[in-house]
Amino acid sequence: MLTMKDVIREGHPTLRLKAKEVPLPPSQEDKEILSKMMEFLVHSQDPETAEKYDLRPGVGLAAPQINVSKQMIAIRTTDHKENLIEMGLFNPKIISQSAETTYLENGEGCLSVDREVSGIVPRYARIKVTGTTLDGDTVTLRLKGFPAIVFQHEIDHLNGIMFYDRIEETDDPYKVPLPPKEV
Ligand SMILES: Cc1nc(NNC(=O)[C@H](CC2CCCC2)CN(O)CO)c(F)c(N2CCN3CCOC[C@@H]3C2)n1
Numbered sequence: 399m400l401t402m403k404d405v406i407r408e409g410h411p412t413l414r415l416k417a418k419e420v421p422l423p424p425s426q427e428d429k430e431i432l433s434k435m436m437e438f439l440v441h442s443q444d445p446e447t448a449e450k451y452d453l454r455p456g457v458g459l460a461a462p463q464i465n466v467s468k469q470m471i472a473i474r475t476t477d478h479k480e481n482l483i484e485m486g487l488f489n490p491k492i493i494s495q496s497a498e499t500t501y502l503e504n505g506e507g508c509l510s511v512d513r514e515v516s517g518i519v520p521r522y523a524r525i526k527v528t529g530t531t532l533d534g535d536t537v538t539l540r541l542k543g544f545p546a547i548v549f550q551h552e553i554d555h556l557n558g559i560m561f562y563d564r565i566e567e568t569d570d571p572y573k574v575p576l577p578p579k580e581v
């Protein structure tokens with residue numbers, strides 16, 4: 399099982415790489431890795447297991463965070479109706495987004511960042527995401543609210559972007575400027 403010792407921390411170069419596309423259909427190895435990422439989220443959300451193995455709770459995980467520079471993300475969260483959104487996705491892509499933005503009022507954190515970084519992280523309020531599931535199906539998801547924020551945080555990891563890169567006012571020493579918004 400994956401534990402926090404498998405999670406690389408800021409400063410590790412892999413976190414700043416653009417992750418490689420996963421060849422489809424996904425190999426046994428890639429399916430195994432993504433399944434372990436899903437399992438980590440389940441364990442991290444179970445108080446007993448999280449305490450037993452000293453896991454920080456997570457609602458999302460991206461493969462670069464376990465030093466696998468491949469386009470794979472795992473998500474386990476609930477929507478505003480408490481419906482569980484639990485999935486692993488290969489090669490996720492945001493194919494459309496709202497002009498409207500949103501943010502978590504308490505800011506964001508990251509399992510790869512062992513410190514508090516305060517500040518608002520702007521996210522699209524609604525996104526359409528497509529990708530390939532562990533079963534090899536191509537899915538298109540329309541997301542809003544908290545799940546949309548989680549997916550954006552994870553997909554950023556696949557592009558070497560950390561949440562604090564998006565905080566406007568801070569000059570956090572680890573912050574990397576984002577490319578100018580294409581007009
Ligand atoms: C907001 C929150 N962030 C948690 N951790 N951080 C993460 O997941 C990072 C990714 C999230 C940071 C902001 C958006 C995405 C991991 N990241 O670095 C991956 O790239 C939580 F754990 C958490 N929840 C609320 C729901 N609760 C349900 C029951 O189980 C415990 C769980 C705790 N909410």
Ligand code: NI
Pocket residue numbers: 507508509510551555
């Ligand atoms: Ni993160």
